[in-house]
Amino acid sequence: MTNILIIEDEVPAANYLKGLLQQMDPQANVVGMLESVEMAIAWLQSNALPDLVFMDVQLGDGTCFEIFEQVSIGCPVIFTTAHDQYAMRAFKFNSIDYLLKPIRPELLRFSMDKYYQLNKENTTAKVRVLEEIVHSQILNKKNARRSFLVPYRDKLIPLKALDFAWLTIQNGIVTAMLHDDRSFILDKSLEELENQLDTSNFFRANRQFIISRDCIKDIELYFNGRLLMRVYPVSTNLILVSKERVPTFKKWFEETP
The missing domain is CATH 2.40.50.1020 (LytTr DNA-binding domain)
Structure with missing residues (x-):
């Protein structure tokens, strides 16, 4: 199961994105849909980090970049926006993709495939590191x-x-x-x-x-x-x-x- 957080101030857009995700992957679990910078900061400070975040750049009370100033987001982020002017700034964070609205299903699929591949590589690397640590500790002991x-x-x-x-x-x-x-x-x-x-x-x-x-x-x-x-x-x-x-x-x- 992939826990996904959606940060989007337009409710219809958030619901549309949620629907697309659940159609593409039945294991996609949307853990929250937040409408503002303030709500996002409060949620991230009091909940476990999701596996993936979809984040609209322009929110009702500011830009999503203000969220990064208050909380650490260590999971991958896919930015969504109606404008491409923030693309370069977005990639300074944990961005794996940048989707322009209205979101096209085929481009969303491409973004999710990137996430799954990245997650697979990270999991494989983590397992390999853990195996090496355990093996070295056994030999050392x-x-x-x-x-x-x-x-x-x-x-x-x-x-x-x-x-x-x-x-x-x-x-x-x-x-x-x-x-x-x-x-x-x-x-x-x-x-x-x-x-x-x-x-x-x-x-x-x-x-x-x-x-x-x-x-x-x-x-x-x-x-x-x-x-x-x-x-x-x-x-x-x-x-x-x-x-x-x-x-x-x-x-x-x-x-x-």
């Missing part, structure tokens, strides 16, 4: 080291991987900081440790740091789109996640058990 023997003076200190709060490299020396505030120098590179530690518990924040999930106390929004990790035990050096790595970090932190 299977091969992850649970314990280390760390040289310390004239002894070998047994440490569990879960004892590590964070690990860092400074001046070519790798140091492991434990949750109990002890620290040890390791005879391994940060790259070796990254490959040996369980990625469900450890994340490579940047070239200098690997951090554990449990050491993170809070996260500060830093300039240039980066994140600043506040950890315990405290690090005297800033632990920053680059703007490019932020989506990967969020996915790791929120979704990994």
